[in-house]
Amino acid sequence: MQSGRSPLTPMPDIDTLVDVDRDGGTNRIVVTPNAAAVRVSLLVVVAVAAVEDVDPEQLPPLHDSVEPETLDTLVDTAGDGIGLNVRFEYEGYDVHARPGGRLELRPRE
Numbered sequence: 001m002q003s004g005r006s007p008l009t010p011m012p013d014i015d016t017l018v019d020v021d022r023d024g025g026t027n028r029i030v031v032t033p034n035a036a037a038v039r040v041s042l043l044v045v046v047a048v049a050a051v052e053d054v055d056p057e058q059l060p061p062l063h064d065s066v067e068p069e070t071l072d073t074l075v076d077t078a079g080d081g082i083g084l085n086v087r088f089e090y091e092g093y094d095v096h097a098r099p100g101g102r103l104e105l106r107p108r109e
Contacts, residue, residue, distance in 0.1 A: 038101070039068075039072045039076075040071060040072055040075045040076070040097050040101055040103070041062055041066075041068035041069075041071050041072050043101055043103060044062060044071075044090060044095055044097065044103060045059055045062055047103050047105060048090060048091050048093060048095075048105065051093075051105060052091070059091060060091070062090060065088055065089055065090040065091075066086075066088045066090070071086060071088075071097060074086055075097050075098070075099055075101070076099075078099045082099065084098060084099055085097070085098055086098075089108065092107060092108050093105040093106060093107055093108060094106040094107075094108055
């Protein structure tokens with residue numbers, strides 16, 4: 001599935017894509033409405049960068065943890081009522097990705 005974005009397309013500004021709500025040791029990532037068309041694989045990297053307060057391009061490639069295209073396909077094609085929850089580890093966090101771009105990050109101990 002092609003996303004229409006070139007690999008050379010600049011990284012979007014973090015603040016326009018995610019809001020970080022740190023609650024009780026869980027970093028919940030809430031996607032802003034204008035991020036609905038953004039691939040969840042990109043949101044994972046942007047969310048971790050926001051939590052860690054680093055530039056997303058400083059993080060290792062997501063494909064070291066999960067196949068980005070497969071993640072995007074699973075999350076994009078699942079409906080909200082299905083209850084899909086894709087879980088994997090990335091950069092010291094347990095990542096929970098759900099339909100609609102909803103993400104939850106939990107620091108690994």
